[in-house]
Amino acid sequence: MQVLVLLLxxxxxxxxxxxxxxxxxxxxxxxxxxxxxxxxxxxxxWIWNQMHIDEEKNTSLPHYVxxxxxxxxxxxxxxxxxxxxxxKVFQVREDTGDVYAFERxxxxxxxxxxxxxxxxxxxxxxxxxxxxxxxxxxxxxxDNWPVFTHRLFNxxxxxxxxxxxxxxxxTAVDADDPTVADHASVMYQIxxxxxxxxxxxxxxxxxxxxxxxxxxxxxxxxxxxxxDAQGLRGESGTATVLVTLQDINDNFPIFTQPKYTFAVPEDxxxxxxxxxxxxxxxDEPQNRMTKYSIVQGEYxxxxxxxxxxxxxxxxxxxxxxxxYEHIQQYIFTIEATDPTINLHYLSSVSIRKTARVIIxxxxxxxxxxxxxxxxxxxxxxxxxxxxxxxxxxTDPDAARRSIxxxxxxxxxxxxxxxxxxxxxxxxxKELDREIYPWYNLTVEAKELDSSGYPTGKESIVQVHxxxxxxNDNPPEFALPYEPRVCENAAQGKLVVQxxxxxxxxxxxxxxxxFSLSTxxxxxxxxxxxxxxxxxxxxxxxxxxxxxxxxxxxxLISDNGRPSLTGTSTLVVTICKCNxxxxxxxCEEMAGQAGVSIQALVAIFLCILTITVITLxxxxxxxxxxxxxxxxxxxxxxxxxxxxxxxEGGGEMDTTSYDVSVLNSVRHGGSKPPRPALDARPSVxxxxxxxxxxxxxxxGGPGEMAAMIEVKxxxxxxxxxxxxxxxxxxxxxxxxxxxxxxxxxLGTDSSDSDIDxxxxxxWGPRFKMLAELYRSDPQEExxx
Numbered sequence: 001m002q003v004l005v006l007l008l009x010x011x012x013x014x015x016x017x018x019x020x021x022x023x024x025x026x027x028x029x030x031x032x033x034x035x036x037x038x039x040x041x042x043x044x045x046w047i048w049n050q051m052h053i054d055e056e057k058n059t060s061l062p063h064y065v066x067x068x069x070x071x072x073x074x075x076x077x078x079x080x081x082x083x084x085x086x087x088k089v090f091q092v093r094e095d096t097g098d099v100y101a102f103e104r105x106x107x108x109x110x111x112x113x114x115x116x117x118x119x120x121x122x123x124x125x126x127x128x129x130x131x132x133x134x135x136x137x138x139x140x141x142x143d144n145w146p147v148f149t150h151r152l153f154n155x156x157x158x159x160x161x162x163x164x165x166x167x168x169x170x171t172a173v174d175a176d177d178p179t180v181a182d183h184a185s186v187m188y189q190i191x192x193x194x195x196x197x198x199x200x201x202x203x204x205x206x207x208x209x210x211x212x213x214x215x216x217x218x219x220x221x222x223x224x225x226x227x228d229a230q231g232l233r234g235e236s237g238t239a240t241v242l243v244t245l246q247d248i249n250d251n252f253p254i255f256t257q258p259k260y261t262f263a264v265p266e267d268x269x270x271x272x273x274x275x276x277x278x279x280x281x282x283d284e285p286q287n288r289m290t291k292y293s294i295v296q297g298e299y300x301x302x303x304x305x306x307x308x309x310x311x312x313x314x315x316x317x318x319x320x321x322x323x324y325e326h327i328q329q330y331i332f333t334i335e336a337t338d339p340t341i342n343l344h345y346l347s348s349v350s351i352r353k354t355a356r357v358i359i360x361x362x363x364x365x366x367x368x369x370x371x372x373x374x375x376x377x378x379x380x381x382x383x384x385x386x387x388x389x390x391x392x393x394t395d396p397d398a399a400r401r402s403i404x405x406x407x408x409x410x411x412x413x414x415x416x417x418x419x420x421x422x423x424x425x426x427x428x429k430e431l432d433r434e435i436y437p438w439y440n441l442t443v444e445a446k447e448l449d450s451s452g453y454p455t456g457k458e459s460i461v462q463v464h465x466x467x468x469x470x471n472d473n474p475p476e477f478a479l480p481y482e483p484r485v486c487e488n489a490a491q492g493k494l495v496v497q498x499x500x501x502x503x504x505x506x507x508x509x510x511x512x513x514f515s516l517s518t519x520x521x522x523x524x525x526x527x528x529x530x531x532x533x534x535x536x537x538x539x540x541x542x543x544x545x546x547x548x549x550x551x552x553x554x555l556i557s558d559n560g561r562p563s564l565t566g567t568s569t570l571v572v573t574i575c576k577c578n579x580x581x582x583x584x585x586c587e588e589m590a591g592q593a594g595v596s597i598q599a600l601v602a603i604f605l606c607i608l609t610i611t612v613i614t615l616x617x618x619x620x621x622x623x624x625x626x627x628x629x630x631x632x633x634x635x636x637x638x639x640x641x642x643x644x645x646x647e648g649g650g651e652m653d654t655t656s657y658d659v660s661v662l663n664s665v666r667h668g669g670s671k672p673p674r675p676a677l678d679a680r681p682s683v684x685x686x687x688x689x690x691x692x693x694x695x696x697x698x699g700g701p702g703e704m705a706a707m708i709e710v711k712x713x714x715x716x717x718x719x720x721x722x723x724x725x726x727x728x729x730x731x732x733x734x735x736x737x738x739x740x741x742x743x744x745l746g747t748d749s750s751d752s753d754i755d756x757x758x759x760x761x762w763g764p765r766f767k768m769l770a771e772l773y774r775s776d777p778q779e780e781x782x783x
Contacts, residue, residue, distance in 0.1 A: 051099065054139045055107040062100035065090065065136060068117045069097050070129050078122045082131075083115040090115065090136070094122075099136075107138040108175045146172035146186040146226040148239035157207065159214040159245040167197065167205045167243055172226030186226050191238070193222035205241060214245040215282045249287035253279035253312070253336045255355040262316070262357075266324040267364045277305065277314035277355070279336050288312045289340045295354065297332025303359075305334060322361050325398055330359040367457040368393035368403050368445040374461060375443075377425070380468045381433040388465060391423040393445035401447045404454065408442040417441060417465070425463065433467040434503045440464055473503040474566025475512055475556040481570060484586055485537065486577035487544050493537040495523065495572060500531065500556045510559060517553040517567060525554065535570065542574045549573055 051066035068079055078094035090113065092099050097117075113136045119129045148170060155168035172186050188199045196212065197220070199205045205222065212220075222241040255277070262275040281288045292305035292314035305314045314336070335354045370393045377389035395401045405419045413436065419425050425441075441463040446454040483496035500512045514533035516525045522542065526534045535552065550572045557565040575586035759770035 051134065051136045052139055053101060053105060053136060055105050055141050056143055057104060061104070062091070062102045063104075065099040065101050067097050068092065068099060068134070070119045072119065072129055074128065076122045077119050077128055080118040080120055081115050082118065083113065085113050086115060089113070092117075105138045107141070108144065110138065112137045141176075144175040145228060146174045146237050148172045148224075148226060148237070151239055153239060153241040154244070155205070155241060156244045156246050157212070158248055159212050160210060160248060160250060161207055161212060163207055163210050165207045167207065168241060170199075170203045170205065170224055170239060170241065172203070172237065172239070174228065185228070187228075189225045189227065191223040191225050193220055193241075196220060197222055197243070199224060205243075212245055214247050215251065217245070219244050247284040247287055249283055249289070249338065249341050251282045252338055252341065252353065253281040253288070253290040254353045255279050255336060257355065259356045259358065261360070263360045263362055264318075264322065265362050265364045266322045267366055268318060268322060270319065270321060271317055273315050273317055274359070275316050276308075277316065277334065277336075277357075279312065279314070279353075281312060281338075285312070287340075289338050290314070290336050291339055293335055293337075294332050295335045297330075299330050299332050302330065303332075316357070316359075323396075324361045324363040325396065328361050330357075330361070332357055363397070365455070365457060366396045367459040368447060369396050370445065370459060370461040372461070375463045376466070377463065378466045378468055379427065379431065381470050382430050382472060383427070384430060385426055385428070388417070388425045388427060389463075390425065391419075391443050391445075391461060391463065393423070393459060393461075395447055401449065401455065402452075404446045404448050404452075406444045406446070408444055408460070410442055413439050414441060419443060425465075431467050433469050433505075434473060437467050438464065439467070469505040471504050471558070471560030471562065471564060474564040475500040475502045475558050476566050477501075477554075477556075477568045477570075482573070483535065483570065484573045484575050484583055485542070486581060486583070487542045487574050488577065489537045489540050489542070491537055491540045493540070495535040495537060496570070497528075497532055497534050498554065498570070499533075502558055502560075504560065512559075513555075513557040515555045517555050520550075520552060522550055523552055523572065525552075535572070544574050544576070547574070 053063060053065050057063055070077070070079075079092050079097040080094070081090060081092045081099070083090070089103050089105075090099055090101055114133065115136065116131050116133050118127060118131045120127055149172070153168055153170055157165055157167050170188070172188070174186055186203075188201065188203050190197060190199050190205075196207065196209055197205050198208050203224075203226075205224070220243040222243060224239050224241060226237045226239070228237075256279065260275065260277055264274045268274060277292060279290055281290065290307055290312050292307060294300050294303065294305070302318065302320050304317050304319055306317060307313075308315055314334070333354055333356055370391065372391075375389060375391055379386070379388050391405065393403050393405075395403065403423075404421065405423050407414050407417060407419050407425075409415070416429055416431065416439065417425055417427050423443075425443075431439075442460055443463050444458055444460050446458040447456075449455050478499040478501045481496055481498060485493065485495050489495075498514070500514070502510070502512075510531070512531045514525060514527045520538070522538050524536050524538045526536065528534060533554075552570040552572060554568050554570055555565055556568060557563055573586050575583045578584055756770065756773035759766045759773065762770075
């Protein structure tokens with residue numbers, strides 16, 4: 001093979017040289033752009049064939065691959081290869097173009113390599129020809145064994161399947177080139193399990209027998225070998241297939257024992273379980289559908305057998321009450337079958353398995369049995385202790401004990417009745433149907449021993465007593481009528497239409513009759529013969545001064561047996577009406593109506609309001625006393641106060657108080673005239689404060705005392721001025737407050753040790769404040 005490759009390479013090299021010699025031209029330099037060539041330059045071609053190399057060659061490295069050759073023949077040319085594998089895998093001789101492989105190649109890893117051949121100048125490394133791409137293909141060698149896609153395969157097939165049933169298809173892969181004959185061909189063979197299964201050339205496994213029984217063997221292990229068509233074999237060419245047989249319903253249930261015996265008390269409840277029947281079925285639970293039935297015996301209507309879906313067991317239940325005194329033992333034969341079994345897969349005729357069942361009934365001391373499930377008696381009302389009815393209970397046991405009766409006191413109604421030892425029921429007092437039409441009693445029956453004591457076994461029964469109606473209630477008004485009529489009503493005016501009711505059971509053909517017990521001079525009653533009557537005005541023009549309310553006794557009779565008559569009084573109110581006949585005043589009727597809910601609510605709100613006001617007054621007085629107690633420490637200050645038309649007087653307010661009024665006497669000034677009342681803005685006369693730098697008052701304390709006396713005399717004889725007590729009211733500021741007085745008049749600034757001369761250094765904004773707090777020796781002499 002290698003010799004053939006070398007021979008082909010040599011032939012290719014020779015052909016390339018011949019072609020190059022036939023061309024006989026050398027590459028010329030391109031003309032300058034300004035010079036137009038007369039003839040176009042012919043394109044030179046690479047001269048080499050496609051290269052091939054065998055994989056996994058055993059000869060020494062490097063391996064010759066082939067030769068690349070350009071038609072251009074220049075001494076300064078060299079060959080260069082480019083590509084990912086160049087340098088590591090492939091190299092080229094620069095002078096000859098021979099390509100060599102320096103590694104053993106594996107086609108299964110890289111089947112071909114793509115390279116680029118260049119011819120460049122040895123000195124400048126510039127391309128002398130355009131690059132050319134070529135491919136080096138790796139020839140396949142049959143050096144791989146078939147390998148299965150999985151080392152272990154899982155499969156399943158129904159049991160009892162027909163011959164040739166497909167199980168699973170296994171696949172083995174050969175990494176060699178499938179285009180080369182028999183390199184990738186795979187042959188399959190079963191090494192283990194060939195007695196039940198076979199495999200074809202495509203790897204499909206199928207059954208070869210129809211006797212695969214899951215109950216005999218549920219799983220099979222198959223070993224499959226995949227070998228190369230040329231005979232290459234290895235451990236990697238085998239795989240294991242685990243085949244699981246799927247269960248089908250092909251087995252009948254079999255009883256675990258031929259006879260079942262049960263002991264059951266006679267008081268077992270109907271429908272409850274008294275025992276279980278067990279069978280064996282080799283099929284899987286989902287294929288166990290056992291059905292139980294009674295095939296021999298006469299008790300098919302007494303017992304039933306239900307299948308438990310979880311455990312496939314038969315549960316026996318009684319369909320009727322069992323009675324030891326009647327039947328002590330039940331014997332019958334049962335059968336277990338499977339209606340869903342697939343008879344096609346059975347190799348023999350189906351066998352039905354049966355078993356015998358014996359049920360022994362045990363005696364139980366049972367409670368008494370009443371003859372009826374409930375009792376219904378009727379009693380006419382107002383009857384004096386008659387016999388209402390009788391109840392009867394018996395002991396179902398063979399002992400036949402005596403029975404005692406009692407009425408269970410479940411409600412207050414039970415005290416109206418009593419029951420005797422024989423079960424006779426009587427009423428203790430007369431009963432009124434209109435109070436209770438029905439009485440429901442619970443009667444207890446208890447077994448008694450030979451000494452007359454209860455044994456603990458008891459039963460109850462419901463007794464319903466219906467009270468029958470007697471005509472013992474007279475008719476009465478159907479509604480609480482409150483008729484009104486105008487005092488000037490005309491004759492024949494309809495006042496009201498009345499109807500009646502009866503507390504007794506009213507028959508459909510009831511007829512009520514209406515009439516007045518005595519003749520009335522103001523009203524007339526007319527019976528309408530339809531169980532209603534009209535009350536109309538007889539003469540009209542009522543006198544409210546004499547009577548504002550009229551009472552009409554009305555007789556109402558029914559048609560019962562015996563007939564009863566009742567008297568109901570109709571109160572008619574005489575009202576004042578306007579010209580349209582509308583009621584304007586019906587005080588008598590309002591008085592009869594009593595105090596309404598709205599009136600009661602109003603009275604309650606009034607009482608609540610008075611209580612709250614009283615509490616507020618009390619709290620106010622208490623707070624005032626506390627304020628006065630705190631205000632006793634504040635010195636009383638009498639000062640002249642002037643009302644303000646606006647709030648907010650501060651440091652700049654210089655019009656509120658003027659001492660020049662006191663100084664007017666010393667300077668001989670007269671009393672300033674009082675302005676007219678309609679022109680002054682307030683109650684007190686306004687005074688002007690002297691200029692801030694006016695001269696101080698001179699004189700001793702005696703002159704000041706005389707001045708004050710003169711002012712007091714003027715105030716006492718001034719009829720137009722306010723009294724002194726008015727000013728006295730404003731002598732206390734904040735008397736109602738627990739914070740005491742807020743007036744600055746009670747502050748004695750002269751006792752302060754603080755020197756306010758520093759206010760003069762604070763600038764013009766504090767000039768006024770500095771003047772107010774400055775210490776003036778002349779003012780000290782004045783006071």
